[in-house]
Amino acid sequence: MTREVIGDYKAYSLAGTDREVRFITDVLNLNPGQSILDLYCGYGRHAIELAKQGFVVTGVDATKDFLDIAAQKAKEANVNMAFEQKDMRDLDYEQQFAAVINMFAAFGYFTDDENANIIKLVAKALQPEGLFLIDLLNKDWMLRNSLNRYWRHPSGEYVLSYKVELEKGIATMKRQLINQVTGAKTQYEFVLRAYSLPEMADIFSYCGLSVIATYGGFDGRAYSSETPRMIILAKKIP
Incomplete structure (x- = not known):
């Protein structure tokens, strides 16, 4: 991994x-x-x-x-x-x-x-x-709450969105990195067992x-x- x-x-x-x-x-x-x-x-x-x-x-x-x-x-x-x-x-x-x-x-x-x-x-x-x-x-908290987050890099260059979905004990992490200067977007997704x-x-x-x-x-x-x-x-x- x-x-x-x-x-x-x-x-x-x-x-x-x-x-x-x-x-x-x-x-x-x-x-x-x-x-x-x-x-x-x-x-x-x-x-x-x-x-x-x-x-x-x-x-x-x-x-x-x-x-x-x-x-x-x-x-x-x-x-x-x-x-x-x-x-x-x-x-x-x-x-x-x-x-x-x-x-x-x-x-x-x-x-x-x-x-x-x-x-x-x-x-x-x-x-x-x-x-x-x-x-x-x-895991117990995740069942009732959202872990979605949004960060702006202190330099202002990057914005990171972070979304977590939980289903049957499997947490799917979805991240999107946006370069504020170029507009380029990079997406990541991975899963883990909660x-x-x-x-x-x-x-x-x-x-x-x-x-x-x-x-x-x-x-x-x-x-x-x-x-x-x-x-x-x-x-x-x-």
Whole structure:
């Protein structure tokens, strides 16, 4: 699975990265020097900031264009970290990380069996009692609400429309990028499997992980059927 490059890194770095990283570090409660895998790190927004704080970070993504941008930004930030191009279905780490993070609905792109096996590979990659933090769309909220969005790039050059349709647990993401200067339009569409909290808890249990906390947003609010996000913290069962 590959993902598209939309706009540029700066547009995304303004979208609450500091707050998101504070949430990640608060929830994981790790010490500098411990290892973190950012699974499908994208442009490296979180990975680079975590590396700045002294964590040993590895960023993995299937999309080379994302990794090229992330590596350049890491160099500009003067942080030393590893980036690897890898499909999440092919993770081959064993007890290497104190924590794995998977942010911004970067899970659910494959069959149920493949998705479950990814969680099993995450558990294998974790050290004993390691932590897994995953940020998902809230299926229960999506059933009753619209996720349609419209953004204008701060430079005014791009406009991005974003529409999500949910049917039988499958979320179809439709994006249209409009260049305000040239008028050119680029359209993207991809699908992912949306899971409920009980469904994810069952998958985690099967794969040797236990849910220890849930959140409804990066501000730490409690998770409920009324929160657009479903952020789950799980721990590797000894």
